[in-house]
Amino acid sequence: MNELTSLAEWNVPAEEIDSLGHMSTGQYARRALDGWTQVLTGIGAVPAALVASGLTAAAVDQHVLFRREQLVDAPLALAGGVLAAEGPHIDVYQEFTNTASGDIAAMFRTRIELQKLANRAPSRLPLPWLQAAQVKRIDAPPRSQPRTLTTDSLGASLTLADLQAAGIRSHLRREITPDLCDAEGFLIPPVPPKTVPKALPGAGGVGMKSNNQGVLDQVWGHLEGYVWPTLETRVLTLRTARAGDVLDSYAALLSVGHKVIHSAVWVFEARTGALTSVAHMVSVFFSYAARRTLDMPPEERQRLESFATPQLLAPGHKR
Numbered sequence: 001m002n003e004l005t006s007l008a009e010w011n012v013p014a015e016e017i018d019s020l021g022h023m024s025t026g027q028y029a030r031r032a033l034d035g036w037t038q039v040l041t042g043i044g045a046v047p048a049a050l051v052a053s054g055l056t057a058a059a060v061d062q063h064v065l066f067r068r069e070q071l072v073d074a075p076l077a078l079a080g081g082v083l084a085a086e087g088p089h090i091d092v093y094q095e096f097t098n099t100a101s102g103d104i105a106a107m108f109r110t111r112i113e114l115q116k117l118a119n120r121a122p123s124r125l126p127l128p129w130l131q132a133a134q135v136k137r138i139d140a141p142p143r144s145q146p147r148t149l150t151t152d153s154l155g156a157s158l159t160l161a162d163l164q165a166a167g168i169r170s171h172l173r174r175e176i177t178p179d180l181c182d183a184e185g186f187l188i189p190p191v192p193p194k195t196v197p198k199a200l201p202g203a204g205g206v207g208m209k210s211n212n213q214g215v216l217d218q219v220w221g222h223l224e225g226y227v228w229p230t231l232e233t234r235v236l237t238l239r240t241a242r243a244g245d246v247l248d249s250y251a252a253l254l255s256v257g258h259k260v261i262h263s264a265v266w267v268f269e270a271r272t273g274a275l276t277s278v279a280h281m282v283s284v285f286f287s288y289a290a291r292r293t294l295d296m297p298p299e300e301r302q303r304l305e306s307f308a309t310p311q312l313l314a315p316g317h318k319r
Contacts, residue, residue, distance in 0.1 A: 002081060002136055002137065002138045003081075003138070004079035004093075004095070005039070005042070005079060005081050005136075006077065006078075006079050007034075007035040007038050007039070007078045007079055007080055008035065008077070008078040009076070009077045009099070010075075010076060011073050011076070012070055012073060012074045012076060013072070013073075014072050015194065015195035015196060016194075016195070016196060017071070018196045020069075020227050020229060020286075020288070021071065021288070021291075022070055022071055022229075023069070023070040023071075023076075023105075024192075024196045025066070025230050025233070026192035026193075026196065027192060027196065028064070028066075028096065028105075028106050028108075029064075029192055030192040030193075030194070031078060031096075032062075032064075032078075032094055032108045033059075035078050035080050035092075035094045035108075036080070036092045036094065036110050036112060037057075039080055039081065039082060039090075039092050039094075040090070040112070042132075042136065043085075043090075043132035043133045043136065044128055044132055045114075050114075051117070053126065054116060054118065055114050055116060055117060055123055056114075056115050056116075056117050056120075057113070057114055057115075058112065058115055058120075058237065059111070059112055059189075060089075060111050060113045060236065060237045060238075061110070061111035061234070061235070061236050061237070062108065062233075062235050063108070063109045063110075063149060063232075063233070063234040064106060064108050064234070065106065065107045065144070065231070066106045066229070066232070067104045067105060067106060067107070068098065068101075068103040068105050069229065070096075070098060074098055074105075075098060075099045075100050076096050076097065076098060076099070078094060078095070078096055078097075079094065079095060079097070080093055080095065080108075081093060081136060081138035082133045082137050082138065083109070083137065083138060083140055084137065085125060085130055085134055085137070086125075086130075087122070087125070088113050088114045088122035088123055088124055088125065089111055089112065089114075089125075090111075090114075090133055091109065091110070091111050092108075092110045093107070093108070093109055093138065093140050093141075093144065094107070094108040094110070095107045095108070095141075095144070104143060107143075107144045109140070109144070109147075115240075118184060119184075120240040148232060148282065149232055149233075149234040149280050153280075153313065154236060154264075155264065155266070155278060155312055155313070156236055156238065156275065156278055158275075158278075158312065159273070159275075162312070163266060163312070166252070166309040166311055166312055167309065168214075168215075168250045168251070168252050169250070170249060170250055170270075171212060171213060171214030171215075171249060171250070171251055172212055172248070172249040173246060173247070173248050173249075174246070174247055175244070175245070175246050175247075176241050176242060176243055176244065176246075177243065178243045180243075185242050185243045186240050186241070186242045186243075187241040187243075187245075213251055214249070214252075215251050215253050215263075216251050216253065218253075218303075218304070218307050219253065219261065219263070219304065219307075222300075223297075223300060225287065225288050226285060226286065226287060227286050227288050228283040228284065228286065229286050230281055230282070231260070231282045231283060231284050232280075232281070232282040233279065233280065233281045233282070234279070234280050235278075235279040235280075236277060236278050237276070237277045238275055238276060238277060238278075239269075239274060239275070239276045239277075245276075246269065246270040247269060247270065248267070248268050248269075248270045249265055249266070249267050250265065250266045250267075250268070251263065251264070251265045252264050252265075252309050252312055253307050253308045253309065254280075254309065254310060254313050255310055255313065256304045256308050258295045258296060258301065259284055259285045259296060260282060260283070260284050260285070261283050261285075261304065262280065262281070262282050262313075263281050264278060264280045264281070264312075265278070266278050
């Protein structure tokens with residue numbers, strides 16, 4: 001079986017450090033995007049070839065594990081490869097490694113879907129790309145497990161009625177305007193900027209209060225000196241938004257443990273009720289000063305439990 005392919009090496013610059021004092025999750029995502037684009041290039045699916053074929057490549061399922069925080073000037077290497085290729089999908093694995101310590105910083109598994117530019121319908125991989133991908137296939141390293149956000153735990157079949165029955169209301173509505181879209185009228189996925197703002201609203205920084213994130217406003221930045229780094233995320237994109245869509249976001253706090261919480265955000269098109277995306281996040285209670293995880297104070301855990309809606313978790317996935 002093939003080895004991981006080296007994709008990039010760099011030292012974490014100060015502009016990629018967030019308000020928690022370590023490399024921002026958005027910067028990992030940006031570099032992972034560059035990485036899987038290189039993997040596609042390696043099988044012949046260069047951007048120009050995609051456009052010439054009337055296609056685009058979209059990340060429809062991204063599952064991330066964060067293992068070790070990385071501070072400014074940490075030497076990182078990104079490597080990856082193709083896990084599987086079939087129909088319209090290419091599954092890519094990538095990992096970030098600190099080359100000085102040997103620690104794995106983060107691991108990404110991304111399902112990339114080839115779609116027709118005109119209508120975003122899935123489109124099968126052209127045979128040369130499929131064959132090249134299969135030749136380059138790797139196995140996911142055992143270290144990339146376990147992953148707790150399994151497909152059947154994500155609530156992708158939940159409806160607006162299910163959320164409303166749980167007392168969840170939309171905390172954010174936005175209309176997709178043409179200036180946010182490409183020539184075909186589909187929303188252009190946002191790309192994280194190369195620099196991180198000094199203050200990140202809603203990031204859960206020291207003493208930082210967030211707003212307009214629904215129930216999660218009751219979590220991030222509530223206790224001075226404590227923050228909520230991300231351990232695991234998974235984002236499913238079920239439908240590409242387009243100009244004229246009105247998107248409503250619904251946030252839920254699904255479970256509260258001694259030091260770990262699980263939250264999710266569902267996004268629906270307001271007029272049709274169609275689910276556009278669902279994002280899950282597992283976060284850990286962390287002392288900013290001590291740089292380590294801690295058990296929550298009992299009163300804080302009790303406070304958060306009062307906001308939780310565990311009934312939205314799939315049976316068998318309650319924490």
